[in-house]
Amino acid sequence: MSETNQEYIVISGARENNLKNVSLRIPKRKITIFTGVSGSGKSSIVFDTIASESQRLLNENFSMFVRNFLPRFPQPDADAIENLSMAVIVDQKRLGGGSHSTMGTITDISPILRLLFSRVGQPFVGPSNMFSFNDPQGMCLECNGLGRRLGVDMSKSIDMTKSLNEGAILLPDYKVNSMDWNIIVESGFFDLDKKLSDYSEEELEQLLYGKARKVQMQFGGKAINITVEGVIEKFTNKYIKQDVKTKSERTQQAVAPFISEGACSSCRGARLSQAALHCKINGLNIAEMSSLEVGQLIRVIREVDDPIAAPVAKSLTERLQHLVDIGLDYLTLDRETDTLSGGESQRVKMVKHLSGSLVDVTYIFDEPSVGLHPRDVHQLNELLQKLRDKGNTVLVVEHDPDVIKVADHIVDVGPHAGGRGGNIVFEGSYPGLLASGTLTGNHMKRPLELKQDSRQPSGKLAIKDATLHNLHKVSVDIPTGVLTVVTGVAGSGKSTLINEVFLSQHPDAIVIDQSAVGVSTRSNPATYTGIMDDVRKAFASANKVNQGLFSFNSKGACENCQGLGVVYTDLAYLDSVKLPCEVCEGKRFKEEVLTYKLDGKSIAEVLEMTVEQALEFFQLKEVVRKLQALSDVGLNYITLGQPLSTLSGGECQRIKLASELHKNGSIYVMDEPTTGLHMSDIGHLLEIMNRLVDTGNTVIVIEHNLEVISHADWIIDMGPDGGSKGGQVVFEGTPTQIIHSEKSITGKYLK
Numbered sequence: 001m002s003e004t005n006q007e008y009i010v011i012s013g014a015r016e017n018n019l020k021n022v023s024l025r026i027p028k029r030k031i032t033i034f035t036g037v038s039g040s041g042k043s044s045i046v047f048d049t050i051a052s053e054s055q056r057l058l059n060e061n062f063s064m065f066v067r068n069f070l071p072r073f074p075q076p077d078a079d080a081i082e083n084l085s086m087a088v089i090v091d092q093k094r095l096g097g098g099s100h101s102t103m104g105t106i107t108d109i110s111p112i113l114r115l116l117f118s119r120v121g122q123p124f125v126g127p128s129n130m131f132s133f134n135d136p137q138g139m140c141l142e143c144n145g146l147g148r149r150l151g152v153d154m155s156k157s158i159d160m161t162k163s164l165n166e167g168a169i170l171l172p173d174y175k176v177n178s179m180d181w182n183i184i185v186e187s188g189f190f191d192l193d194k195k196l197s198d199y200s201e202e203e204l205e206q207l208l209y210g211k212a213r214k215v216q217m218q219f220g221g222k223a224i225n226i227t228v229e230g231v232i233e234k235f236t237n238k239y240i241k242q243d244v245k246t247k248s249e250r251t252q253q254a255v256a257p258f259i260s261e262g263a264c265s266s267c268r269g270a271r272l273s274q275a276a277l278h279c280k281i282n283g284l285n286i287a288e289m290s291s292l293e294v295g296q297l298i299r300v301i302r303e304v305d306d307p308i309a310a311p312v313a314k315s316l317t318e319r320l321q322h323l324v325d326i327g328l329d330y331l332t333l334d335r336e337t338d339t340l341s342g343g344e345s346q347r348v349k350m351v352k353h354l355s356g357s358l359v360d361v362t363y364i365f366d367e368p369s370v371g372l373h374p375r376d377v378h379q380l381n382e383l384l385q386k387l388r389d390k391g392n393t394v395l396v397v398e399h400d401p402d403v404i405k406v407a408d409h410i411v412d413v414g415p416h417a418g419g420r421g422g423n424i425v426f427e428g429s430y431p432g433l434l435a436s437g438t439l440t441g442n443h444m445k446r447p448l449e450l451k452q453d454s455r456q457p458s459g460k461l462a463i464k465d466a467t468l469h470n471l472h473k474v475s476v477d478i479p480t481g482v483l484t485v486v487t488g489v490a491g492s493g494k495s496t497l498i499n500e501v502f503l504s505q506h507p508d509a510i511v512i513d514q515s516a517v518g519v520s521t522r523s524n525p526a527t528y529t530g531i532m533d534d535v536r537k538a539f540a541s542a543n544k545v546n547q548g549l550f551s552f553n554s555k556g557a558c559e560n561c562q563g564l565g566v567v568y569t570d571l572a573y574l575d576s577v578k579l580p581c582e583v584c585e586g587k588r589f590k591e592e593v594l595t596y597k598l599d600g601k602s603i604a605e606v607l608e609m610t611v612e613q614a615l616e617f618f619q620l621k622e623v624v625r626k627l628q629a630l631s632d633v634g635l636n637y638i639t640l641g642q643p644l645s646t647l648s649g650g651e652c653q654r655i656k657l658a659s660e661l662h663k664n665g666s667i668y669v670m671d672e673p674t675t676g677l678h679m680s681d682i683g684h685l686l687e688i689m690n691r692l693v694d695t696g697n698t699v700i701v702i703e704h705n706l707e708v709i710s711h712a713d714w715i716i717d718m719g720p721d722g723g724s725k726g727g728q729v730v731f732e733g734t735p736t737q738i739i740h741s742e743k744s745i746t747g748k749y750l751k
Ligand code: ADP
Pocket: 017, 018, 036, 037, 038, 039, 040, 041, 042, 043, 044, 045, 413, 417, 418, 419, 637, 638, 639, 642, 646
């Protein structure tokens, strides 16, 4: 092989999905961006061809025996793929992991912080695992390192404004004159007529938490030894420490209102043992440090000037700096990873790789700009450049013009989606793209137009004094009957304000988000939108047979695969492997069913049609309406039978939108609906939003895309920055007003 060829990943004759014999050379150790309309074939090149082949080659290094246990990657459909290096995919799958997985554990920063405490913490406690809430040596034993525990809900259990005689204790066992109440009264320890708020600290402690002791009391003329115990203490022992499920259903119901999950009272949510919590550096214990925003923590660590600590502190600040660099300075190390958004998860994964020492890796990113305000995008760009400068090849699927600008090389896939795509329409530099005349090139040249004639709202929905997470007593009105865009830098509080505070007051709103659709492996666009029902009826009446035949959930289904089209082969304790069904060859129906035709097509052939093809094929009014809705949201290229599980987050969001389009008088809430959309598809999305508003709906959109922001009737800009430096409304008004706002960062970018 020649020298120069080694400098490129070379792909010849690629044909995965819609690719039309694609050949291309991708420069190594450079940033290459793949762009083009949704469905044009970007993922088919980057994920289904390059990443898949790299994974397959990697697996070939293992012995036959081990390989039997690995998920099988079939050879991608291509003539040749040369010069690949190991591929690492950094995607937007959320970081699960439950409550034991935090930002600190996932980035490997917590172990270094623990090392720091074990070196220079005062007083010295022991080895670094003494500071780990995942280690029995370090965890708080009261809550097993969870930081949360079931406990008595004091506000519901005790009325401090009353005396014992007036019924200050609200717990079910302590009604005035009940057995337990009498024990408290007869013990002689407590003033029965004094309001609890007038009790001394010590008296209250005794009443609520006093340890059990035997006291002789007179009951019915007899002296008996009775145990007196603090009210809360007793309730806890009886109903919380023992499994309440062993009690009768009536008892469970009676005590449930008094029990709630809250911070563990022993560690106060810090998850660690008392010994670990007493160990401090510059006055802060490890839990306190982990609850600081990363931006602040870095300053605290820089002040540690003990020479023994210097190397550890240095490696700690280096890693923290990566988080700051990528715009995550507003997160805390103790943040549980399953509460991070998709975009935040991807950036956290990126940091892991930056700290690693791998070189000559091919990093593959899937729309890393998701969730990022234009202000934050340059930080992302710097990170991509750092990865490249360490000697790695960086491949990015991306639509954001500001990311496309930093590419060393751009591959534009198109010209359109599905069958009308699958070609490389441009390869080269950024100026070359602008001059290329492709859809992408043309859209990048178009200037933004600010909406001039904003609609008048029909009313307003008020949010008052919201304080959740970082919100600083936010009061804001959301206008009804118009298109409102909520924007602001990452971490400023947009999701908290809309998805949590607003939606908790308006549960009737229609939420169009990016979570997965479809409950079963059998769901597809046709079943999800209801098109399948109409199609089955049409097949049945055309052939005078029962419509049940045309459902792959029933009689008509291939018996070998039960209508799945694939057969799962289980492998011991690993992911099962999916193979096309040999009997129906993936068509999912019995052969007999396929002999029934509708205008010359079998049911399997109909399910293989794209939305666009189906629009040409069907005349049925209901079917056409539903297909048109799919087409309107930019999903022309998906096939009716494509399993919903193969759709991306952005595609899931648009399929939900398509099936919710016909309501009026509703509130629609959308979270970054431009995810996965090419610039040329955004016009369609705006048309849909406008149509929704024009038919009497209120549309609220969280979005960073400047084109969407400039088309809003009303903008709510959160900021000024992320985390504790955000949480305020910095601007409310129209697009033509925001560009004059001094405080709004968004306004500056719109200008
Ligand atoms: P992009 O990444 O540019 O949005 P894709 O490469 O995902 O486009 O898709 C290109 C075409 O291949 C589309 O028509 C899409 O519907 C089709 N396609 C992608 N993945 C699958 C799959 N797993 N099964 C069937 N068709 C698919």
